[in-house]
Amino acid sequence: MHRKLQPPLILVNFKTYLEATGKQAIKLAKEAEKVHQETKISIGVCPQPADIAPIANAVEIPVFSQHIDPIKPGGHTGHVLAESVKQSGAMGTLINHSEKQLKLSDIDEAVKLAREKELVSCVCANNPSISAAVATLQPDIIAVEPPELIGTGIPVSKAKPEVVTDTVKLVRKVNPEVVILCGAGITRGEDVAAALKLDMQGVLVASGIVKAKNPYSVMLEFANAAKKQ
Amino acid sequence: MHRKLQPPLILVNFKTYLEATGKQAIKLAKEAEKVHQETKISIGVCPQPADIAPIANAVEIPVFSQHIDPIKPGGHTGHVLAESVKQSGAMGTLINHSEKQLKLSDIDEAVKLAREKELVSCVCANNPSISAAVATLQPDIIAVEPPELIGTGIPVSKAKPEVVTDTVKLVRKVNPEVVILCGAGITRGEDVAAALKLDMQGVLVASGIVKAKNPYSVMLEFANAAKKQ
Amino acid sequence: MHRKLQPPLILVNFKTYLEATGKQAIKLAKEAEKVHQETKISIGVCPQPADIAPIANAVEIPVFSQHIDPIKPGGHTGHVLAESVKQSGAMGTLINHSEKQLKLSDIDEAVKLAREKELVSCVCANNPSISAAVATLQPDIIAVEPPELIGTGIPVSKAKPEVVTDTVKLVRKVNPEVVILCGAGITRGEDVAAALKLDMQGVLVASGIVKAKNPYSVMLEFANAAKKQ
Amino acid sequence: MHRKLQPPLILVNFKTYLEATGKQAIKLAKEAEKVHQETKISIGVCPQPADIAPIANAVEIPVFSQHIDPIKPGGHTGHVLAESVKQSGAMGTLINHSEKQLKLSDIDEAVKLAREKELVSCVCANNPSISAAVATLQPDIIAVEPPELIGTGIPVSKAKPEVVTDTVKLVRKVNPEVVILCGAGITRGEDVAAALKLDMQGVLVASGIVKAKNPYSVMLEFANAAKKQ
Numbered sequence: 001m002h003r004k005l006q007p008p009l010i011l012v013n014f015k016t017y018l019e020a021t022g023k024q025a026i027k028l029a030k031e032a033e034k035v036h037q038e039t040k041i042s043i044g045v046c047p048q049p050a051d052i053a054p055i056a057n058a059v060e061i062p063v064f065s066q067h068i069d070p071i072k073p074g075g076h077t078g079h080v081l082a083e084s085v086k087q088s089g090a091m092g093t094l095i096n097h098s099e100k101q102l103k104l105s106d107i108d109e110a111v112k113l114a115r116e117k118e119l120v121s122c123v124c125a126n127n128p129s130i131s132a133a134v135a136t137l138q139p140d141i142i143a144v145e146p147p148e149l150i151g152t153g154i155p156v157s158k159a160k161p162e163v164v165t166d167t168v169k170l171v172r173k174v175n176p177e178v179v180i181l182c183g184a185g186i187t188r189g190e191d192v193a194a195a196l197k198l199d200m201q202g203v204l205v206a207s208g209i210v211k212a213k214n215p216y217s218v219m220l221e222f223a224n225a226a227k228k229q
Numbered sequence: 230m231h232r233k234l235q236p237p238l239i240l241v242n243f244k245t246y247l248e249a250t251g252k253q254a255i256k257l258a259k260e261a262e263k264v265h266q267e268t269k270i271s272i273g274v275c276p277q278p279a280d281i282a283p284i285a286n287a288v289e290i291p292v293f294s295q296h297i298d299p300i301k302p303g304g305h306t307g308h309v310l311a312e313s314v315k316q317s318g319a320m321g322t323l324i325n326h327s328e329k330q331l332k333l334s335d336i337d338e339a340v341k342l343a344r345e346k347e348l349v350s351c352v353c354a355n356n357p358s359i360s361a362a363v364a365t366l367q368p369d370i371i372a373v374e375p376p377e378l379i380g381t382g383i384p385v386s387k388a389k390p391e392v393v394t395d396t397v398k399l400v401r402k403v404n405p406e407v408v409i410l411c412g413a414g415i416t417r418g419e420d421v422a423a424a425l426k427l428d429m430q431g432v433l434v435a436s437g438i439v440k441a442k443n444p445y446s447v448m449l450e451f452a453n454a455a456k457k458q
Numbered sequence: 459m460h461r462k463l464q465p466p467l468i469l470v471n472f473k474t475y476l477e478a479t480g481k482q483a484i485k486l487a488k489e490a491e492k493v494h495q496e497t498k499i500s501i502g503v504c505p506q507p508a509d510i511a512p513i514a515n516a517v518e519i520p521v522f523s524q525h526i527d528p529i530k531p532g533g534h535t536g537h538v539l540a541e542s543v544k545q546s547g548a549m550g551t552l553i554n555h556s557e558k559q560l561k562l563s564d565i566d567e568a569v570k571l572a573r574e575k576e577l578v579s580c581v582c583a584n585n586p587s588i589s590a591a592v593a594t595l596q597p598d599i600i601a602v603e604p605p606e607l608i609g610t611g612i613p614v615s616k617a618k619p620e621v622v623t624d625t626v627k628l629v630r631k632v633n634p635e636v637v638i639l640c641g642a643g644i645t646r647g648e649d650v651a652a653a654l655k656l657d658m659q660g661v662l663v664a665s666g667i668v669k670a671k672n673p674y675s676v677m678l679e680f681a682n683a684a685k686k687q
Numbered sequence: 688m689h690r691k692l693q694p695p696l697i698l699v700n701f702k703t704y705l706e707a708t709g710k711q712a713i714k715l716a717k718e719a720e721k722v723h724q725e726t727k728i729s730i731g732v733c734p735q736p737a738d739i740a741p742i743a744n745a746v747e748i749p750v751f752s753q754h755i756d757p758i759k760p761g762g763h764t765g766h767v768l769a770e771s772v773k774q775s776g777a778m779g780t781l782i783n784h785s786e787k788q789l790k791l792s793d794i795d796e797a798v799k800l801a802r803e804k805e806l807v808s809c810v811c812a813n814n815p816s817i818s819a820a821v822a823t824l825q826p827d828i829i830a831v832e833p834p835e836l837i838g839t840g841i842p843v844s845k846a847k848p849e850v851v852t853d854t855v856k857l858v859r860k861v862n863p864e865v866v867i868l869c870g871a872g873i874t875r876g877e878d879v880a881a882a883l884k885l886d887m888q889g890v891l892v893a894s895g896i897v898k899a900k901n902p903y904s905v906m907l908e909f910a911n912a913a914k915k916q
Contacts, residue, residue: 018302022316048310049278050317067307073247075380075435078296078329080307081277087251088279100307101790104783104820105813126792133791133820136861151304174823174861206304325562332559333591334584355563362562362591365632403594403632476760480774506768507736508775525765531705533838533893536754536787538765539735545709546737558765609762664762 002091004062005120006042007179008226009202010192010219011064011143012209013046013094020210025051026058028209031216033059041223042202046094049080056089064122065093067100070109082110082117092120095139098147104133111139122181124204128166135175142171142180143204149184151207155191156184157198164198187218189225196229231320233291234349235271236408237455238431239421239448240293240372241438242275242323249439254280255287257438260445262288268452271431275323278309285318293351294322296329299338311339311346321349324368327376333362340368351410353433357395364404371400371409372433378413380436384420385413386427393427416447418454425458460549462520463578464500465637466684467660468650468677469522469601470667471504471552478668483509484516486667489674491517497681500660504552507538514547522580523551525558528567540568540575550578553597556605562591569597580639582662586624593633600629600638601662607642609665613649614642615656622656645676647683654687689778691749692807694866695913696729696889697879697906698751698830699896700781703735707897712738713745715896718903720746728910729889733781736767743776751809752780754787757796769797769804779807782826785834791820798826809868811891815853822862829858829867830891836871838894842878843871844885851885874905876912883916 012032014020020028025047036043044062047055056063065085069076073083085093095110096102102110107123114121115138122141125131131144144167149156157164164182171180182195183204192203203222212218241261243249249257258274265272273291276284285292294314298305302312314322324339325331331339336352343350344367351370354360360373373396378385386393393411400409411424412433421432432451441447470490472478478486483505494501502520505513514521523543527534531541543551553568554560560568565581572579573596580599583589589602602625607614615622622640629638640653641662650661661680670676699719701707707715716732723730731749734742743750752772756763760770772780782797783789789797794810801808802825809828812818818831831854836843844851851869858867869882870891879890890909899905 013306016300016302016305016308016310016313018312021302021310021313046306048313050281050313052279053283071245073245073250076245076328077242077275077323077326077435078309079245081245081250083247084245084250084277084279094306096791097306098792099305101792103788104791104794105785105788105817107791108814108817108820127795129824130792130795132823132861133795136819136823136857137816170823174819206306327563330561330563333554333562333565334556334559334588336562337585337588337591356566358595359563359566361594361632362566365590365594365628366587399594403590471764474758474760474763474766474768474771476770479760479768479771504764506771508739508771510737512740529703531703531708534703534786535700535733535781535784535893536767537703539703539708541705542703542708542735542737552764555764557763664764 002120004042005044007201008196008229009042009179009181010222010226011044011046011122011181011202011204013066013204013206014048014210015206016048017210021048022051026054028215029055029059032219033061035216035219035223036061039223039227041226043219043223049085052085052090053088062091063089065090066097068093068095068110068113070106070113082113082119086117086119090119092122095121095123097124098126098145098150108137111137128163128170131167132170132174135171135178139178142178143183145183145204152185153187154185155194156182157191157194159185161198164195164200168199189221192222192225193229196226231349233271234273236430237425237458238271238408238410239451239455240273240275240351240410240431240433242295242433242435243277243439244435245277246439250277251280255283257444258284258288261448262290264445264448264452265290268456270452270455272448272452278314281314281319282317291320292318294319295326297322297324297339297342299335299342311342311348315346315348319348321351324350324352326353327355327374327379337366340366357392357399360396361399361403364400364407368407371407372412374412374433381414382416383414384423385411386420386423388414390427393424393429397428418450421451421454422458425455460578462500463502465659466654466687467500467637467639468680468684469502469504469580469639469660469662471524471662471664472506472668473664474506475668479506480509484512486673487513487517490677491519493674493677493681494519497685499681499684501677501681507543510543510548511546520549521547523548524555526551526553526568526571528564528571540571540577544575544577548577550580553579553581555582556584556603556608566595569595586621586628589625590628590632593629593636597636600636601641603641603662610643611645612643613652614640615649615652617643619656622653622658626657647679650680650683651687654684689807691729692731693729694888695883695916696866696868697909697913698731698733698809698868698889698891700733700753700891700893701735701897702893704897708735709738713741715902716742716746719906720748722903722906722910723748726910726914728913730906730910736772739772739777740775749778750776752777753784755780755782755797755800757793757800769800769806773804773806777806779809782808782810784811785813785832785837795824798824815850815857818854819857819861822858822865826865829865830870832870832891839872840874841872842881843869844878844881846872848885851882851887855886876908879909879912880916883913
């Protein structure tokens with residue numbers, strides 16, 4: 001794994017929130033960078049495709065695309081090309097987020113494309129059995145997020161700790177290398193700490209930071225909690 | 230219609246061609262701008278989302294997104310938000326390109342979103358009956374493209390002139406205002422001229438320009454042919 | 459229109475309710491037939507594909523498929539072939555129900571296929587503008603159903619009468635022939651009467667009948683209300 | 688595994704071929720049953736949903752649905768409900784055929800639904816890595832089929848024997864129990880024999896039988912080849 005992604009890792013998904021679009025996206029990425037500089041904890045940001053280039057120009061922390069399509073260059077109007085996000089400055093990409101789920105063969109193809117184009121792949125999964133399936137495809141990172149908890153403020157490590165522990169157990173059977181993150185409902189430093197205690201190597205977080213009154217201070221709280229583990 | 234889109238109009242779709250990605254995309258957009266400056270013919274470019282901002286910063290001709298999703302700001306990881314492409318500098322957007330087709334209700338929603346966000350909407354259609362259906366939704370522009378001719382170099386105005394004439398006839402019955410373009414297989418100035426003679430108000434073109442040895446000279450040929458009509 | 463579909467028309471969508479699956483589906487279809495025999499009002503049923511043949515063998519009222527795919531015979535595992543539902547005894551088919559929405563070009567293709575195979579087509583639409591778009595494709599029947607009212611028990615003719623009146627107005631501009639139904643939230647005879655008063659030619663109804671304690675008596679109430687108009 | 692599915696197993700996918708629709712489907716299923724009676728080799732058939740009930744009534748060999756949707760009973764117009772195909776007489780179902788591919792989370796859900804409803808699940812996969820991913824979801828059967836060979840008459844065991852051997856190797860690492868079939872391009876008895884020699888436990892076949900001049904004799908040839916292994 002790239003040293004800037006060394007666990008514990010905090011990945012901030014900007015989704016299509018207005019608070020994380022355009023100029024606001026650049027501002028948020030700079031705050032994330034500041035937290036990284038202060039704590040040395042790895043933090044990456046996942047903006048919309050139109051914001052990748054300006055953010056990659058503005059900060060030195062890792063930038064991830066939110067999605068790539070399983071396509072090669074050519075006649076694919078409206079699709080997201082791996083080469084395009086790479087040239088714009090992305091270091092990696094989410095694949096199969098629960099809000100942008102793919103057919104299994106497209107996940108397989110997208111992971112292979114990411115590897116070929118030297119993009120770090122983070123494949124999302126809804127539950128432990130899907131996490132294990134995904135792990136066999138050899139992505140760099142897996143993020144397990146029960147979709148029913150996304151945006152609720154109820155952290156998976158608290159509401160469904162067995163999702164976290166079962167994911168670790170099933171994934172490690174088939175893939176000892178992959179970095180495992182968890183997400184959904186994470187809003188406080190103690191949620192991050194709880195996840196790491198259950199052998200997670202970081203978190204994928206969105207509204208907990210993007211919709212916070214003070215995103216910088218929440219990211220700092222997350223990073224400090226991660227540091228103590 | 231915005232004066233920069235005054236027919237006859239040439240819309241260049243960059244698709245996901247490597248020749249129109251990243252720095253190459255900016256170069257191509259600058260050549261399009263040069264042709265516009267020399268001929269005064271309206272020319273717009275449709276780059277990938279990650280290239281919208283750098284192109285909109287580099288040129289003064291209209292920039293279109295290749296797609297928007299029918300979503301409002303929020304939790305929609307991996308989707309294309311109207312506000313995002315607008316903030317990046319897009320003046321309009323393609324909707325329902327034959328390589329990124331949408332459910333009918335999503336076309337309806339995307340056209341309404343574009344209108345609300347003041348993005349010019351160009352909805353693509355495969356044939357005359359679909360063009361008429363689309364025209365009832367009141368987009369700004371329609372582009373009819375028989376998918377079987379896309380990328381063939383056989384122009385629709387020659388291979389299937391009835392597609393062009395039937396489209397005009399059916400669309401005008403339900404919508405006297407919408408600007409009508411045709412596409413697919415257009416590679417020479419005479420193809421542009423033939424389309425305009427059949428009452429088209431411009432062309433949507435991709436590989437004919439992007440994959441040309443000298444895109445600038447092909448665009449110039451197109452613009453000059455349009456000028457003579 | 460086939461005489462068995464002469465408006466006013468009541469189309470009962472069985473969806474995938476257990477109360478309308480297998481033997482229960484046949485029982486419900488027989489009750490619908492009884493109501494037709496008693497009132498002479500046209501009633502059709504829309505069972506799941508596996509129930510089309512047994513129902514078509516058991517009753518003489520019209521049977522509709524809930525969906526067809528825009529495909530010709532061939533290698534299309536898991537798809538619904540027009541010829542298959544026709545051979546099983548279907549007289550028509552729903553297309554683009556809000557729970558099974560299609561790309562616009564697929565609706566166009568499915569309507570053409572239905573016409574070619576002599577299946578009566580009933581295309582569903584969410585709102586007046588989509589209804590007008592659909593009407594240009596020349597289906598036999600249109601059913602407008604605001605998805606947010608489906609299954610609520612709040613009838614569209616009451617909650618959103620303008621959806622009904624706007625649909626009639628917009629559709630008649632582009633198609634004077636098509637039969638127009640409305641649906642969503644219809645549970646009582648007076649809802650049917652209200653729809654017909656607003657120039658609807660019938661209703662598409664599902665849970666209001668399928669989930670009723672006594673579906674037979676609700677269908678009878680509907681038919682009697684339709685008769686009085 | 689049910690004794691009627693005891694390997695070696697021949698699964699015949701009827702797809703949406705006219706030669707395997709309606710009465711023709713019943714005729715083909717009866718020929719498959721005859722071959723089973725003569726050879727004792729397990730043979731199952733996968734008809735379209737509208738043909739499940741008449742076939743299940745006519746023969747005693749296993750009948751599979753070509754697809755189920757990952758849904759529970761309710762408002763899912765146009766979807767394929769596990770309970771519906773079960774009540775119609777299906778013993779199992781294909782899931783994720785390359786012509787009807789599903790999102791990964793939907794495969795996971797469909798396998799669980801099949802298990803819950805006591806339907807034998809046969810999940811299809813395009814290549815060895817996808818086969819391994821699928822195997823972690825614990826279906827009863829996996830069928831690996833390189834889509835580029837489907838319908839070509841070039842058997843996978845000959846054109847790409849490494850697909851077969853890699854599938855066995857990767858799948859057995861994560862699942863020692865699942866029955867493994869291969870498909871695509873199988874038209875002769877020797878193709879079946881070759882597959883079994885490479886540790887496949889049977890074949891999934893479509894056009895090789897359905898489009899044959901004499902499907903009965905081809906099935907007999909397949910069954911006899913399977914018997915000798």
